[in-house]
Structure formats: structure tokens, C-alpha cells
Amino acid sequence: MGEFRQFEIKLPMRIAVLWAAAFGCYVYGDLLSHWVPGAQERMDAGQMGPLGTVTPGLLAGIGVFMSIPALMIALSVILPAQWSRWLNLVLGVIYTLLVASSLLSAPPFYVYLSGVAVILTASIAWLAWSWPKQQS
Numbered sequence: 001m002g003e004f005r006q007f008e009i010k011l012p013m014r015i016a017v018l019w020a021a022a023f024g025c026y027v028y029g030d031l032l033s034h035w036v037p038g039a040q041e042r043m044d045a046g047q048m049g050p051l052g053t054v055t056p057g058l059l060a061g062i063g064v065f066m067s068i069p070a071l072m073i074a075l076s077v078i079l080p081a082q083w084s085r086w087l088n089l090v091l092g093v094i095y096t097l098l099v100a101s102s103l104l105s106a107p108p109f110y111v112y113l114s115g116v117a118v119i120l121t122a123s124i125a126w127l128a129w130s131w132p133k134q135q136s
Contacts, residue, residue, distance in 0.1 A: 011127060015088055016076040018124045022095070023069040025117040029110050036107055050105075069095065085131045092125030 009017075033039060046054045051062075072091060076084055100118045103111050 011131060012077045012081070012084055015084070015124055015127055016073045018120050018127075019069050019072040019076060022117045022120040022124075023073065025113040025120070026066065026069065026099075029113040029117075032109050032113075033107075081131070081134075085128050088124050088128035092121045092123075092128055095121040096125060 034043075042049070043054075048054050048058065051058060068091060072088065076088060079087065096118050099114050099121065103114050103118075106114060
């Protein structure tokens, strides 16, 4: 049998795929957290775990926080290389640190999904850091 041909995936597309995978971990972690015993009662009481009382501002902040990885899927591919590199580097580090900080008191499924997301966003930051310069 012949060997399969390996094709090259351009760096911006690899980073976009990593953002998509991280986004999936965030969404499934939040979705599954609805089935943690007592979660529905806390939500009905207007409490959002360590974030405290639910307010319109808190929900807006969470909306922004969750939209950034979704936007980065597209922006990683369509922005000029220099902008994409810095944006992916900065946001990759920020999301790695913020999500890693949520691992301290989370249920096992959330620790797993967040751990995977941390590896993915750290990979994004590393790829952005090591982005090759164009040769003249």
C-alpha cells in the first residue's frame, strides 16, 4: 500500500482550529455544569458560583469573555500576520491563566475540560510566539 500524502496546514489555520477546540471545551464545561447537584437552585437564586450574584453587567462580561475565542477562530485566519500573532499571543496567555485559575475548586469533568483548554490555549500562545518571520 502507498503512503498517505501529508499536506501542510498553514499556521493561522492551525491556530484557528485550536481556538475552535478550546471554545468547544468552554461550552461543554458550562453546559455540563448545569447538571451538578444544586446548580439549578443556585441559578434560580441568581447566584453564579464564585462570580457571585448575577447582574446584567456580569452577564455582559461573560458574553464578551465567551465571544472572544469564537471571534479568534475567524480573526486568526483573516487578520494580517503581525496582528494575528500578537493578538493570539496575548489572548492565548490570558485565557491560559484565567482558565487555569478555575481548576482549583471545580468538579472532575470541569477540571478535565479546563485542563484540555489550558493545553490548547498554551499551544496557541506558543505557536504565536514562535511564528516564523517572512524571509526576504
